[in-house]
Amino acid sequence: MTELLTKFPRRRTVLLASLLAVGMTATACSAPGEDRSSTQKSDAAVKTELGTDPITLDMYAETGFPLAKALADEFSKQHSNVKFNIREDQFTVIVENAPRVMASDNSPDIIRLPTMVDLVKDDLLKNLDPYFTAYGWDKFPASQLMQLRVGENTRGTGSLYGMGLGYSVTGVFYNKKLASQIGMTQPPTTVAEFEELLAKAKTGGVQPIMQFNKNTAGINFPHQALQNQFGDPTQVADWIFQKPGATFDTPAALKATQTIQKWAQAGYFTKDANALDYAGMVGEFQKGNGLFMFNGDWESANLDKSMPGNVGFFLFPTESPGGKHVAMSAPNTFGVSAKAKNPDAAAYFLNWVHTNAKAREISVTVGGSSPGGPSDLPVPSAAPNTVLAETLKASQQLGAENGAVDFTANATGGIFAAAITPEMQKLIAGQQTPEGYVKAVQAEYQKELSR
Amino acid sequence: MTSALGSAPTGRDDRRARPTPARAHRFRWARAAGTGWLYVLPALVMYAVFVLRPLVLTLQYSLYDWNGIGVARWVGLDNYLTVFTDSDLLKIIGNAIVLIVFFSFIPVALGLLVASMVRRITTGAFGTVVRTILFLPQVIPLVAAGIAWSWLLSSNGLVNQALRAVGLGGVARAWLGDFDTALPAVGVIGAWVLLGLCTILLVTGMSKIDPALYEAARLDGAGPVREFLAVTLPSLRQEIGVCLTVTIIAALASFDIVYISTSGGPGLQTTVPGLEIYRLAFSQRQVGLASALAVVLMLLVLACVLPIQRLSRGEKP
Numbered sequence: 026m027t028e029l030l031t032k033f034p035r036r037r038t039v040l041l042a043s044l045l046a047v048g049m050t051a052t053a054c055s056a057p058g059e060d061r062s063s064t065q066k067s068d069a070a071v072k073t074e075l076g077t078d079p080i081t082l083d084m085y086a087e088t089g090f091p092l093a094k095a096l097a098d099e100f101s102k103q104h105s106n107v108k109f110n111i112r113e114d115q116f117t118v119i120v121e122n123a124p125r126v127m128a129s130d131n132s133p134d135i136i137r138l139p140t141m142v143d144l145v146k147d148d149l150l151k152n153l154d155p156y157f158t159a160y161g162w163d164k165f166p167a168s169q170l171m172q173l174r175v176g177e178n179t180r181g182t183g184s185l186y187g188m189g190l191g192y193s194v195t196g197v198f199y200n201k202k203l204a205s206q207i208g209m210t211q212p213p214t215t216v217a218e219f220e221e222l223l224a225k226a227k228t229g230g231v232q233p234i235m236q237f238n239k240n241t242a243g244i245n246f247p248h249q250a251l252q253n254q255f256g257d258p259t260q261v262a263d264w265i266f267q268k269p270g271a272t273f274d275t276p277a278a279l280k281a282t283q284t285i286q287k288w289a290q291a292g293y294f295t296k297d298a299n300a301l302d303y304a305g306m307v308g309e310f311q312k313g314n315g316l317f318m319f320n321g322d323w324e325s326a327n328l329d330k331s332m333p334g335n336v337g338f339f340l341f342p343t344e345s346p347g348g349k350h351v352a353m354s355a356p357n358t359f360g361v362s363a364k365a366k367n368p369d370a371a372a373y374f375l376n377w378v379h380t381n382a383k384a385r386e387i388s389v390t391v392g393g394s395s396p397g398g399p400s401d402l403p404v405p406s407a408a409p410n411t412v413l414a415e416t417l418k419a420s421q422q423l424g425a426e427n428g429a430v431d432f433t434a435n436a437t438g439g440i441f442a443a444a445i446t447p448e449m450q451k452l453i454a455g456q457q458t459p460e461g462y463v464k465a466v467q468a469e470y471q472k473e474l475s476r
Numbered sequence: 477m478t479s480a481l482g483s484a485p486t487g488r489d490d491r492r493a494r495p496t497p498a499r500a501h502r503f504r505w506a507r508a509a510g511t512g513w514l515y516v517l518p519a520l521v522m523y524a525v526f527v528l529r530p531l532v533l534t535l536q537y538s539l540y541d542w543n544g545i546g547v548a549r550w551v552g553l554d555n556y557l558t559v560f561t562d563s564d565l566l567k568i569i570g571n572a573i574v575l576i577v578f579f580s581f582i583p584v585a586l587g588l589l590v591a592s593m594v595r596r597i598t599t600g601a602f603g604t605v606v607r608t609i610l611f612l613p614q615v616i617p618l619v620a621a622g623i624a625w626s627w628l629l630s631s632n633g634l635v636n637q638a639l640r641a642v643g644l645g646g647v648a649r650a651w652l653g654d655f656d657t658a659l660p661a662v663g664v665i666g667a668w669v670l671l672g673l674c675t676i677l678l679v680t681g682m683s684k685i686d687p688a689l690y691e692a693a694r695l696d697g698a699g700p701v702r703e704f705l706a707v708t709l710p711s712l713r714q715e716i717g718v719c720l721t722v723t724i725i726a727a728l729a730s731f732d733i734v735y736i737s738t739s740g741g742p743g744l745q746t747t748v749p750g751l752e753i754y755r756l757a758f759s760q761r762q763v764g765l766a767s768a769l770a771v772v773l774m775l776l777v778l779a780c781v782l783p784i785q786r787l788s789r790g791e792k793p
Contacts, residue, residue: 056548057537057763121758124545143761147545239653240739297631299742300653439760450742454655457743476541476762 071155072369073376080370081108083133085126088113090323092190092357092392093137096378099387107370117241120438124149132364134371140438141186141360142267145175151361153185156372164399165379166424172355172431181266188375189356191394194420194429195246195321196340196352198328198412203231203316204337212339216254219342223293226316234288235315237306238298241434241441242449244285246319246353249433250341251281253351258430265436267474273433273467282452282459289453299450322416323357325393329411338415340423350422354429357394389413395420437473444469538767544757548764555768564744565752565769569776571659572728572748576780578663579670579727584719586667587674588712592704594675595682607679610672618669622736625665626652629737652738658745665733670726674719681715682708717788721781728777749773 086093097109112133114122120139126132127149144150157163162170162185169192176183199212207229213219226233237243253261256277264271288294295301301309310318311331319341328336340350361371378384379398386405388396393413395404404421407413423429434441448465451457457465538555542548559565594606613621628634629651636648651661689707698706709716731750734740740747740755749769757766 056540056550057533057542058544058546058548117759124543124761128545143543147543149545239741295631297650297653300626300630300650300738442755442759447741447743447747451655454742456655473760476543 071159071372073156073159073373075104075107075370075373077106079106079108080367081110082135082367082370082374083131084109084111085119085123085133085136086111086113087116087119087137089115090357090392092388092394093359095387095391096190096384097374099383100374100377103381103383107374127362127364130364132362134362134365134367135359135374136362138187138358138360140435141173141175141358142178142180143438144360145186146178149363150186151363151365151368153188153361153372156376157185160372160376162376162379164401165397166400168424168427168429169356169397173358179267179269181262181268187356187358187360188379189397190359190378191357191388191392192354192397192420193321193323193357193394194340194352194354194416194423195250195319196338196416196419197250198310198318198320198324199337199339200310200313200316200332201335201337203313207231207316212337213342215342215346215348216251216344222316223288224291227292232295232315233293234295234317234319235306235310236294236298236319237301237303238294238450238453239300239302239305240446241303242446243301243303243306243319244294244298244449244453245432245434245441245445247288247341248281248285248449249353249430250319251284252278252433253353253430254341254344254348255280258351258428261433262430264470265431265433267436273470274463278463278466279459282462285449286452286459290455294453298453321353322393322413322420325411325413325416326391329413334410336412338412338419340419349428350426351428351430352419352423353432354420354423355431355435356397357392389417395424437470439473440466440470443473534767534770537763538771540764542763543761544763545761551764555765556772558765559768559772567744568747568749568752569772571744571746572730572773572776574659575663575666575727575730575748576724578660579666579730580720580723582663582667583670583674583723584716586671587678587719588709588716590671590675591678591682592708595679607676610675612672613669614672614676616669618732619736621665621669622733625668625733626737629661652746653742655742655745658738658742662734662737662746665737666727666730669733670723674723677715677719678712681712685711714788717784720784720788724780724784725777728773728780749776 082097084093084097094109094111097111101107101109116137116139119137123136123139124144124147127136127144128147132149138144138150141150170185170188171181173185173187173189174181174183175186197212199209203226207222207225209222209225213222223233234247236247249261256275260271260275260277264273295309295315306318307320307324307327309315311328313332313335322338325338340352343350359375361368361375365371378388379396380402382405385396385398385402388394389405389407390413393416395417404417407417434445444466448457448462452459452462537548539550539552540548541551541554590610594603594610616624630636631648631650631653635651639645639648649657651657685707689711690703693703693707729750730748731754734746734748734751735754738746740751750773753766753770753773756762756769
């Protein structure tokens, strides 16, 4: 037995070594990855007819947001030859999977997209410019599709690579009962008024802001809302679109960060914000445990159901009275995979979503967001006295004021997870200074752009 | 064990062949050896494809700057240099080492205590109940354990309710969201999960100790403590070795509990290498750096576990 035990490991080592050698030679000859730059099919001819042949569109959509499925169902109802095969995942999972899923042989036709620059760089996304021309999407307000354009390593200009299934707007939801309790009769019109309300709530024993900051930094919502007001929002947009020379280290970002620090010290966020996730935040707000919640119109339909008549919405107020409203607003981006089997049908669907009356209605009632599309088409109305009607109105107001900016969290693929989230958690716990915060975010941004 | 190895091609033909050194016999043995290889072939192929190949690929990737899709760029040992110089990554490795205390030392120490207490009640229905309860955390999926504990430790969770009930409301806090308590709180979850495993292993080990040893110790006038130190502890050397090995690997390679309960926050307070490897590879698309960190983690695990293996085998032949 002893002999066996001493003998066996040596033989096993020999065996392992030989297998390892085989593995090495089989795999380690060439560098990993493939050059896909020449695999993109020609975009020359596109069809704008759906035809009558049976088509199955593969869609990769986001769990918890029923709009994509509702639109797909309606589309199949109107076009009986088209079926949908929908796979759903959490958004963060899609962010992580998208490049590999799209590089695979089973790449979906239509996919909910995270940040697009990397995907375009890797030739995984279909250039939609030919469809833009063929369908006449130039009739859409140009600002609507701006965020979906990717140029030479920047966003905001260049070719079109995505379309929105609804165009979301963000702002502040408030609990009407708690608002009247602290004497708030109408939404604040300036940042100073907003801060007065926060102070009043605090002294009145009402939790001023219910905001999550676990997993991903929900406090980045109020942070960017302030940043948009404290400086030129174009600066913010340039930074998000990776324009050369753009920096996060600006007086506006610093002042916003100082304000967030002040709010945290004053107890305007919950003490457990760093342990509160998104679902927890919405749950607490619905239970009436907070006056304000920074969030987007995707939550409107849900809030109308859970706290009917008791919830209101306003765009984040301006710094000076009568100033221009600026809000984070982004399309619920969907793109067509470069390897899509039915790119023409996918584009047809995206065009239909923006132009078909029934589809536009579904965008509003199910998605809670503005349907976008040509400016001459009417926006379907929501039921009166709902927060959905309020967010829809806010969305139109923002469009009229041309105040939409993208989220800073979308600036690069890793900026949210690698810098904004951990640094924001440190900031509100007093472990990071405002100066340190803006420098840390900018450092990560530069690190990612240099790769 | 012996019979299994006896039929395997371990090169013992010389000994077997000694009584009848006929060629026919040797031929038969060679054929038997071939059959043996055939039997293990499927397992070997699986092992090669799903264990060895990924291992080799990870080593290879760690030498490249690669986003997982496009063309990779050879960078040599740069990724390793980053692992050992980036202050964030060093802190993350440090977190894993702190977790060893909670995932490993505490469950083993408590396990020894609990095992010596329940040693005498291991038989009968009551013994089964005790064993089941102790082992339960091991059966629950780590994700479920993480979710349950994040409820317990939340600001209005059971732990804080209990503290407030006994007048310790001042101590109450969001344990997993607080910079000072997040890592220990994650450690407590790990200790809870692994305590059962350690206890069961140690109880089993204790049941094999010859009762005569205890009797002799008692005749020599040893009390319970002396008995524990002189008889129980030395006899459990191998079991403790196994416990330490399993739990240290669990600490260093932890992922599920951390991902669910804190996602590595607040800040980087509870980020562990397993989580960071996943983030680097899939969210930040730095497959090379992630692979380098994975290789370093593997070496760290080996560096911790191999000495324990050697020590626990110790004087035994």
